[in-house]
Amino acid sequence: MIKRTEYLSKNYGKPEGWSLATYEAGGGYKSAKKALGMSREAVVEEMKKAHIRGRGGAGFDAGTKWSFMPKESKKPHYLVVNADEGEPGTFKDRTIMEQNPHALVEGCVIGCRGIGANAAYIFVRDELHLAKARLWGAIEEARAKGYLGARPFGVDYPVEVYVHTGAGAYICGEETALLNSLEGRRGEPRLKPPFPAQVGAFGCPTTVNNVETIAIAPTVFELGGDAFSQLSELHPLNDGGVRLFGVSGHVERPGIYECAVGLTLRELIYELGGGILGGRELLAVIPGGSSCPVHRADEIVSLPKDDRFAPWQGKSLLDLPLGVDTFRSAGSMLGTCCAIVLSDAVDPVLATHNLIKFYKHESCGQCTPCREGCGWIERILDKVVHGTATLDELDQITEIASNITGNTICAFGDGAAQPMLSFVSKFRPAFEDYVRTGGKSQTRTLEA
Amino acid sequence: MPFALSDELERELERIRARYPNAMAACIPTLHLCQDANHGWVSDEVIQFVATRLGLSPAHVKGVVTFYSLFNEERPGKHQVWVCRTLSCALRGSGSLLEHCEKKLGIRSGETTKDGKITLRTAECLASCGSGPVMQVDKTYHEGLTPARVDEILDRLLAD
Numbered sequence: 001m002i003k004r005t006e007y008l009s010k011n012y013g014k015p016e017g018w019s020l021a022t023y024e025a026g027g028g029y030k031s032a033k034k035a036l037g038m039s040r041e042a043v044v045e046e047m048k049k050a051h052i053r054g055r056g057g058a059g060f061d062a063g064t065k066w067s068f069m070p071k072e073s074k075k076p077h078y079l080v081v082n083a084d085e086g087e088p089g090t091f092k093d094r095t096i097m098e099q100n101p102h103a104l105v106e107g108c109v110i111g112c113r114g115i116g117a118n119a120a121y122i123f124v125r126d127e128l129h130l131a132k133a134r135l136w137g138a139i140e141e142a143r144a145k146g147y148l149g150a151r152p153f154g155v156d157y158p159v160e161v162y163v164h165t166g167a168g169a170y171i172c173g174e175e176t177a178l179l180n181s182l183e184g185r186r187g188e189p190r191l192k193p194p195f196p197a198q199v200g201a202f203g204c205p206t207t208v209n210n211v212e213t214i215a216i217a218p219t220v221f222e223l224g225g226d227a228f229s230q231l232s233e234l235h236p237l238n239d240g241g242v243r244l245f246g247v248s249g250h251v252e253r254p255g256i257y258e259c260a261v262g263l264t265l266r267e268l269i270y271e272l273g274g275g276i277l278g279g280r281e282l283l284a285v286i287p288g289g290s291s292c293p294v295h296r297a298d299e300i301v302s303l304p305k306d307d308r309f310a311p312w313q314g315k316s317l318l319d320l321p322l323g324v325d326t327f328r329s330a331g332s333m334l335g336t337c338c339a340i341v342l343s344d345a346v347d348p349v350l351a352t353h354n355l356i357k358f359y360k361h362e363s364c365g366q367c368t369p370c371r372e373g374c375g376w377i378e379r380i381l382d383k384v385v386h387g388t389a390t391l392d393e394l395d396q397i398t399e400i401a402s403n404i405t406g407n408t409i410c411a412f413g414d415g416a417a418q419p420m421l422s423f424v425s426k427f428r429p430a431f432e433d434y435v436r437t438g439g440k441s442q443t444r445t446l447e448a
Numbered sequence: 449m450p451f452a453l454s455d456e457l458e459r460e461l462e463r464i465r466a467r468y469p470n471a472m473a474a475c476i477p478t479l480h481l482c483q484d485a486n487h488g489w490v491s492d493e494v495i496q497f498v499a500t501r502l503g504l505s506p507a508h509v510k511g512v513v514t515f516y517s518l519f520n521e522e523r524p525g526k527h528q529v530w531v532c533r534t535l536s537c538a539l540r541g542s543g544s545l546l547e548h549c550e551k552k553l554g555i556r557s558g559e560t561t562k563d564g565k566i567t568l569r570t571a572e573c574l575a576s577c578g579s580g581p582v583m584q585v586d587k588t589y590h591e592g593l594t595p596a597r598v599d600e601i602l603d604r605l606l607a608d
């Protein structure tokens with residue numbers, strides 16, 4: 001169901017919408033003040049009630065993650081905000097940082113209180129120069145007003161917020177790679193355990209959260225955790241509140257739309273997105289960033305026999321509410337909730353070829369299955385599009401991708417394998433056609 | 449000639465260092481600062497400078513530089529242009545856009561024009577997927593591009 005909301009996006013597109021004056025006119029910074037007056041435990045409890053499933057892609061419950069931080073420790077704690085936003089198709093966090101930076105800064109104050117930290121680092125990918133400038137601007141405005149620093153709002157709980165910059169590497173979005181990068185090292189993922197809550201930034205307990213997860217925290221403390229969660233149609237599945245939905249590719253109105261959780265792909269594509277570009281038909285959709293499996297327009301969902309899922313049993317996948325558990329149970333992945341839409345003008349083989357180039361380029365190279373596997377698949381797909389591959393080699397794509405899955409240090413490997421496995425199995429005839437006709441029968445392209 | 453920062457940038461370096469509990473964490477922001485001050489690239493002298501200033505081994509700094517795609521190990525053109533090639537932009541025509549740039553500039557992606565004005569490269573997803581095709585020029589994004597708009601932008605850079 002479409003339920004548009006404006007908690008994060010109210011001032012998007014307004015002149016000076018990112019300034020402190022605008023933010024405070026809308027009630028800004030009251031939540032941070034409130035949270036600083038609460039005990040750490042109470043802050044975490046409120047966050048748990050909100051049932052915010054991490055907005056960075058893995059969908060882990062935010063309040064629960066905060067509760068993993070040690071109750072007592074001699075070392076400092078850190079909040080690290082993941083603003084690396086590099087997942088293909090994902091462009092939501094950038095809108096927050098550029099157009100509502102104070103929500104993120106205020107969220108950092110609340111997050112620091114919740115996890116017992118006195119400092120937050122916002123790790124922004126280097127390319128987002130405007131986002132970094134707006135964040136620094138917001139931090140300075142907030143500090144000048146006494147909302148940050150040694151005694152924010154006069155409370156004896158120091159909070160500092162810093163912007164840190166990356167240097168071009170998708171893998172730094174993976175939380176442990178991000179920590180290495182923050183520490184001034186190569187951005188290679190770390191083996192887990194230890195988890196960041198034990199040994200994170202600078203060897204200290206650390207929580208890594210996505211930009212949107214933190215930026216929505218002020219809304220939670222404004223409405224109350226339970227009321228926030230209930231905004232969602234999937235509140236009964238502990239998937240609460242509102243979030244930013246994105247849609248790109250072949251729709252008439254690509255963009256970011258804030259809605260209550262419970263929106264469907266059909267609504268995102270056809271209503272918010274204005275339908276398929278040029279009045280064409282939908283070929284396929286990748287629900288939440290390129291590392292999710294692709295889905296054909298005609299897929300029907302089969303969910304676990306569980307009353308909670310009964311309403312959607314046997315329906316089109318396009319009518320399944322976009323939720324962490326709904327999509328996971330349907331054999332998909334919600335990811336970042338930013339869908340990539342492919343019209344029937346698209347050649348799915350070329351789309352697969354485009355994606356493997358991304359993964360080959362971005363693999364950090366630590367694990368053999370990921371480093372070599374992405375390279376092997378790329379070489380096979382090069383042959384496929386040049387019309388020199390064999391049917392055996394198509395099967396090899398599936399075999400190689402299956403061998404990456406589950407055999408690597410970080411989830412990048414799975415993220416690279418998912419699109420390969422799903423594209424090749426769901427569009428097998430198109431791949432075979434390339435093999436049979438040497439690619440000559442293809443009239444479709446990537447561009448529509 | 450050894451690399452050095454102006455007094456103003458030295459103060460900026462101090463501000464960067466003060467943000468972190470140790471000097472190594474300042475490595476990447478410091479490299480950006482120095483790269484910007486060194487015509488857009490990280491020379492051996494810059495590596496030596498950063499290593500000395502932050503008390504790191506040059507090998508560590510070199511390892512960092514080679515890992516990240518935005519540190520240049522060779523001097524780029526006066527302006528750097530990146531065309532996003534990833535899926536959402538490709539669906540919106542970034543392939544043709546890149547070809548258009550290559551033809552107009554007479555170079556292939558990865559190369560620099562003879563007059564040293566423009567280095568053309570592809571980028572992976574720039575977090576602007578809803579407004580593709582997208583191109584980053586130095587520190588600015590240009591979104592929803594058409595060939596005419598690209599010509600305008602490139603002409604301005606070539607004339608600079």
Ligand SMILES: Cc1cc2nc3c(=O)[nH]c(=O)nc-3n(C[C@H](O)[C@H](O)[C@H](O)COP(=O)(O)O)c2cc1C
Pocket residue numbers: 053054055056057058059060062065082083084085086087170171172173174175176208209210211213214410411412415
């Ligand atoms: C390869 C890879 C890239 C990732 N990129 C991002 C990213 O750009 N932004 C992000 O918030 N999370 C990203 N993640 C997920 C993070 O590892 C982590 O789960 C997330 O930041 C946690 O925040 P959340 O719990 O608030 O969602 C990535 C994960 C992987 C494996």
Ligand code: SF4
Pocket residue numbers: 171188189362363364365366367368370371408409410411412413
């Ligand atoms: S799975 Fe790939 S990206 Fe992740 S650590 Fe291994 S090689 Fe690096």
Ligand code: FES
Pocket residue numbers: 088089090532533534535536537538572573574575576577578580582
């Ligand atoms: S695909 Fe080009 S900005 Fe994301």
